[in-house]
Each structure stands twice: as C-alpha cells, then as structure tokens.
Amino acid sequence: AKQTVGLIGLAVMGKNLALNIADHGYSVAVYNRSREKTDSLLNEAKDKNIIGTYSLEELVSSLEKPRKIILMVKAGRAVDDMISQLIPLLEPGDVIMDGGNSNYLDTIARCRMLEEKNILYLGTGISGGEEGARKGPAIMPGGNLKAYELLENILNDISAKVGSDSCCTYIGKDGAGHFVKMVHNGIEYADMQLICEIYSILKNVLNIEPPEFHEIFSEWSKGELSSYLIDITSDIFLKKDPETGNYLVDMILDVAGQKGTGKWTGQISLELGVPTPTITAAVYERYLSSMKEERVIADKVLKGPDKKANITVEDRTEFIESARRALYAGKICAYAQGFGLMRAASMQYDWNLNLGNIAKIFRGGCIIRAQFLNHIMEAYDKKKDLVNLLLADYFKEILNEYQDDFRKVVSTAVLSGIPAPALSSALAYYDSYRSAELPMNLLQAQRDYFGAHTYMRRDKEGIFHTIWTDDDIIK
Ligand code: NBP
Numbered sequence: 001a002k003q004t005v006g007l008i009g010l011a012v013m014g015k016n017l018a019l020n021i022a023d024h025g026y027s028v029a030v031y032n033r034s035r036e037k038t039d040s041l042l043n044e045a046k047d048k049n050i051i052g053t054y055s056l057e058e059l060v061s062s063l064e065k066p067r068k069i070i071l072m073v074k075a076g077r078a079v080d081d082m083i084s085q086l087i088p089l090l091e092p093g094d095v096i097m098d099g100g101n102s103n104y105l106d107t108i109a110r111c112r113m114l115e116e117k118n119i120l121y122l123g124t125g126i127s128g129g130e131e132g133a134r135k136g137p138a139i140m141p142g143g144n145l146k147a148y149e150l151l152e153n154i155l156n157d158i159s160a161k162v163g164s165d166s167c168c169t170y171i172g173k174d175g176a177g178h179f180v181k182m183v184h185n186g187i188e189y190a191d192m193q194l195i196c197e198i199y200s201i202l203k204n205v206l207n208i209e210p211p212e213f214h215e216i217f218s219e220w221s222k223g224e225l226s227s228y229l230i231d232i233t234s235d236i237f238l239k240k241d242p243e244t245g246n247y248l249v250d251m252i253l254d255v256a257g258q259k260g261t262g263k264w265t266g267q268i269s270l271e272l273g274v275p276t277p278t279i280t281a282a283v284y285e286r287y288l289s290s291m292k293e294e295r296v297i298a299d300k301v302l303k304g305p306d307k308k309a310n311i312t313v314e315d316r317t318e319f320i321e322s323a324r325r326a327l328y329a330g331k332i333c334a335y336a337q338g339f340g341l342m343r344a345a346s347m348q349y350d351w352n353l354n355l356g357n358i359a360k361i362f363r364g365g366c367i368i369r370a371q372f373l374n375h376i377m378e379a380y381d382k383k384k385d386l387v388n389l390l391l392a393d394y395f396k397e398i399l400n401e402y403q404d405d406f407r408k409v410v411s412t413a414v415l416s417g418i419p420a421p422a423l424s425s426a427l428a429y430y431d432s433y434r435s436a437e438l439p440m441n442l443l444q445a446q447r448d449y450f451g452a453h454t455y456m457r458r459d460k461e462g463i464f465h466t467i468w469t470d471d472d473i474i475k
Pocket of ligand 1: 008013032033034072073074075077078079081082099102126127128
C-alpha cells in the first residue's frame with residue numbers, strides 16, 4: 001500500500017512531526033538528504049507506520065496520489081533546492097507544503113511559480129518548537145486552498161487542541177501563513193524581552209534572588225499573565241547548575257542569539273509603515289547584548305545614576321504588583337503592534353486575515369500561548385474591523401487602570417539606569433497613540449524650512465509652503 005504523506009527533512013522539527021503524524025494513524029514516508037537521520041528515526045520508531053526512503057524518486061513513488069509532501073528543511077536555499085528536485089517527479093494536483101520558517105515573500109514567489117506547473121503549494125507556519133512538533137503545534141497554513149483541503153484532516157489532527165478547538169486554521173492565500181508565523185515570532189521576541197526587563201528591574205531595585213523570582217512568577221502565572229512563557233520562566237529560576245551548585249540562570253552568559261524572524265518583522269513593519277517599536281526594541285536589544293566586550297568597556301567609562309531607586313521594605317510588595325501590572329500593560333501594547341501589522345499586511349496583500357481566528361489558534365501549542373489571547377479573540381469577535389487592540393473594551397479598561405503603575409515602573413528603571421527598552425517603548429507607543437496632539441507641527445515646519453516639503457494647516461484646507469528665511473513673511 002502507498003503511504004498517505006511524505007516528509008522531507010528529519011532534523012528536530014521534521015522528525016517530531018513525522019512521529020506526531022504517524023501517531024494519528026497516517027502512514028508516513030520520510031526522506032532526509034543525509035541518510036543517518038533517516039536511519040536513526042526508523043530505529044526509534046520501529047513500531048510506527050513510518051517507512052524510510054533514500055532518494056526523492058523512492059519517496060515520491062511510495063506515496064498515494066495526489067501526493068502530499070511536507071518539507072521540513074532549513075529555510076532559504078534548501079527549500080528551493082528541494083522544490084526544484086521534486087518538480088520533475090510530481091504530477092499536476094500533487095501538493096508540496098513547506099512547514100519551515102520561510103520568508104513569506106519567498107513563499108509568495110514559490111506559490112506563483114508552482115501554480116504555473118499545477119502543483120499545489122502551501123506555506124505553513126508551525127510553532128511550538130520540538131515539543132510542539134511532537135505533541136501538537138499551532139499550525140498556520142497559507143497558500144493554495146485546495147492544497148489545504150487535501151491536508152486539512154492531517155493538520156487538524158496533529159495540531160494542539162484547546163478544549164475541542166484545533167489550533168490550526170487556514171490563514172489566507174500565498175504567503176499569509178508564513179507572514180502570520182513571522183509576526184507570531186516577532187511578538188514572541190517582545191513578550192520575552194518584556195519579561196526579562198521586569199526581571200532585571202526587580203533584581204536590581206529589590207535585590208530579588210532566583211528562589212523568590214520562582215515564587216513571584218508562579219504567582220503571576222495564576223492570574224492575568226498566565227502563559228507558557230511565564231510558566232517556563234518560573235521553572236527556570238529553580239534549576240541549579242550541577243557543576244557549581246549556583247542557580248543556572250546566574251551562570252548563563254548575557255548574549256542572546258536569534259534566527260531572523262524578529263528581524264523580518266521589524267523590516268516589514270518599516271516597509272508597511274506600521275509602528276512596532278516594542279518588537280523592534282526587542283530585536284535591537286539582542287543585537288546590543290551580543291556587543292558584550294564593548295558593554296564591559298563602556299560600563300567602566302560611562303556613568304549611570306549615583307544611586308538606584310530606593311524602595312522601602314513596606315513598599316516592596318506594592319512595587320512587585322506594579323511590575324506585574326506594567327508587564328501586562330506592556331504585553332498588551334506589544335500584541336496591539338503585532339496585530340496591527342497583520343491588519344495592515346492583510347489589506348496590502350489582500351489576505352482577508354481573520355485576526356480573531358489567528359488569536360484563537362495561538363492559544364495552544366505555540367510559544368506565545370496564553371489565556372490573554374482569549375481577550376484578543378473576543379475583541380475581534382465583537383468588532384471584526386477593530387483598528388487597534390488598545391481600543392477594545394477589555395484592553396482599554398486594563399490600560400486605564402494600570403497606566404500609573406506602568407509609568408512608575410518605567411520611570412524607576414530610567415532613574416535607576418536599568419535598561420528597559422521594550423517596556424519604555426511600549427509605554428511611549430501607548431502615550432503616542434493616545435495623544436491627540438503630537439509635536440509634528442514643528443517637524444512639518446522643519447521639513448518645509450529645509451526642503452520645501454509643504455504642510456497642512458489646522459484652520460483651512462490646502463497645501464502650504466513658507467519662505468522661512470524671509471523676514472517680512474516671518475513678521
Ligand atoms: P534545520 O533548520 O536545522 O534544518 C536541517 C534540515 O534541513 C536537515 O534535515 C538538513 O538535512 C536539511 N537540509 C539542509 Br540544512 N540543506 C538542505 C538541502 N540543500 N537540501 C535538502 N535538505 C537540506 O531544522 P529544524 O530545526 O528541524 O527546522 C526545520 C524548519 O522548521 C526550519 O525552517 C526552522 O526554521 C523551522 N522551525 C524550527 C523550530 C525549532 O524549534 N527548531 C520551530 C519552528 C519552526 P541534513 O540532515 O542532510 O543536513
């Protein structure tokens with residue numbers, strides 16, 4: 001008998017996805033460029049409905065028609081290599097799904113190219129890392145709708161579930177799925193950075209140590225902030241380093257890596273003219289973190305404030321609660337930016353994104369899963385064309401209530417010389433967004449002064465230009 005689905009690329013994600021698919025009763029044929037990964041998976045999965053193949057020809061001929069092939073290779077050239085090697089082996093109506101973190105612009109181009117050959121292409125974002133791939137990720141398929149329909153049952157079965165809801169929904173045509181996955185990762189960058197800044201503020205101002213951080217984050221995970229990221233953060237503070245006996249978190253070098261989806265989110269936000277300052281601040285801070293040597297030198301020559309904020313023992317609990325509120329408010333601003341970016345892209349690319357459904361599938365399997373996403377879902381259910389999440393009833397009320405604490409925590413960081421770029425950018429975003437007046441009157445005057453860029457007036461219609469150096473006119 002032929003196999004239901006083929007899977008190419010057996011590194012962490014591909015291997016676990018193959019096991020997950022097989023667990024749901026589908027037969028899988030697998031292939032990997034180098035044979036060791038195939039052999040080791042087969043060894044591990046002797047009792048599962050997985051067969052190994054050692055050439056693309058063998059893989060393709062082992063599959064039932066229309067063939068359904070999932071690519072889980074490294075994003076970029078490897079995907080193009082695989083597609084071009086598969087094309088001569090496939091027939092019209094066959095499906096290729098790319099489940100890696102491909103750039104959505106590549107996915108748009110691949111969709112178009114394959115459409116001409118009548119091969120159905122699906123660019124699918126898969127979130128949740130190794131554990132998600134194995135036990136149920138959030139799945140964001142975009143591209144050819146018919147391709148989605150052919151894979152729909154499999155994708156729904158292997159995805160994470162929240163209650164009876166599957167964390168998989170068709171996102172939109174061509175690059176929509178990979179776009180949404182990219183923004184998911186951008187939001188993830190911001191969410192993680194906000195948590196780290198709150199940790200840093202509490203650590204520096206209140207001298208909190210890992211065991212107390214464990215207590216604080218465990219407590220927070222029971223409330224509004226309840227989420228996977230808060231849970232793992234709470235766990236992290238318990239882990240001891242077997243070599244030194246110290247808390248492991250204190251032994252880890254403060255230099256952060258990245259793979260590029262956060263950077264893409266920042267780039268496209270500039271491209272589309274949508275402010276995502278908290279996401280980009282998070283990307284920049286990872287860059288800054290990698291300038292460790294420079295930072296160590298600068299630490300010796302550049303001054304900070306003489307003393308840190310002085311929080312008395314009686315005010316300690318209150319400040320920790322303010323930090324919690326600031327974190328939640330900052331998180332709301334970061335998600336508002338990410339969802340704003342998806343809204344703009346949806347219009348730009350004609351994707352007709354259902355932002356409520358997107359929040360819905362983010363609730364399980366993926367790294368940013370959180371209770372809070374229920375409120376985003378409800379906000380879009382209530383008002384499908386909501387312009388900004390900050391204006392939704394629930395978020396508006398929270399922000400109005402928490403904004404004082406938000407300011408208190410950001411200003412404590414600023415006065416104490418503790419960097420909090422994501423948190424302070426979130427507050428600045430909030431304040432800019434709610435400002436009926438911005439100083440762009442002066443900016444327009446400057447632009448008109450040096451570049452004759454013209455300006456509009458408050459009191460009458462039209463476009464104006466002034467000769468700013470002409471004394472008569474100034475008087
Ligand atoms: P990697 O991104 O590390 O890719 C390794 C796989 O790509 C191996 O199977 C490798 O084959 C294959 N490959 C490469 Br590299 N170049 C190839 C080529 N020219 N032709 C054919 N195969 C090639 O694997 P991963 O971490 O499992 O991730 C897979 C995808 O899923 C990526 O796009 C990643 O960004 C995405 N993703 C990863 C995670 C995660 O947590 N790791 C989460 C979500 C999404 P070889 O064995 O012969 O070298």
